[in-house]
Amino acid sequence: MTRFPFAGGKFAVAACLALAFAGSAAAQGLVKSKHGGWETRCETPAGASVEQCALVQSVIDEDRPNITLVVIALKTADKKSRLLRVIAPLGVLIPTGLSLKVDEADLGRMNFVRCLSNGCVAEVFLDDKLLSKLEGGAKVTFVLFETPEEGVGVPTALAGFKEGFEALP
Numbered sequence: 001m002t003r004f005p006f007a008g009g010k011f012a013v014a015a016c017l018a019l020a021f022a023g024s025a026a027a028q029g030l031v032k033s034k035h036g037g038w039e040t041r042c043e044t045p046a047g048a049s050v051e052q053c054a055l056v057q058s059v060i061d062e063d064r065p066n067i068t069l070v071v072i073a074l075k076t077a078d079k080k081s082r083l084l085r086v087i088a089p090l091g092v093l094i095p096t097g098l099s100l101k102v103d104e105a106d107l108g109r110m111n112f113v114r115c116l117s118n119g120c121v122a123e124v125f126l127d128d129k130l131l132s133k134l135e136g137g138a139k140v141t142f143v144l145f146e147t148p149e150e151g152v153g154v155p156t157a158l159a160g161f162k163e164g165f166e167a168l169p
Helices: 009-020 128-136 161-167
Strands: 030-035 038-043 052-060 068-075 082-088 098-102 105-116 119-125 139-147 150-157
Touching (some): 030 161, 052 150, 082 139
Antiparallel strands (some): 038 052, 052 068, 068 082, 082 119, 098 105, 105 119
């Protein structure tokens, strides 16, 4: 299984934005537009001089309402990279990361990079191949683990993702 590289340190502004959007089940920031189940949310992170926008969807697992994911896709402030971040609830098994599937295609794992009071953050660079899969897919499923034996798949609709991501500034 492929392990995705994580996007670290130099993306502090993007990290602040993504974490600001990960409040409770409801994301923060001003909603600028909606695309299917996705919302374009914008705000100016502390210390930044320009507004940053991200495509956001909050997903509650139908079978386990205590499992809520906040999925965030964004272009970094310097416009040189694209990131996919998922904020998972506290209590997830950190070493296994999140498995990522688009439709039925297994695309590897996202590493957890930090946990905060509101959840644990997994992230991956959104390269052309992954972006293409997300834009062309019907659903993405994030599989998180609460124990080594127990994976929980949380499906997320991709309707509107392509239009929303293309519209990000």
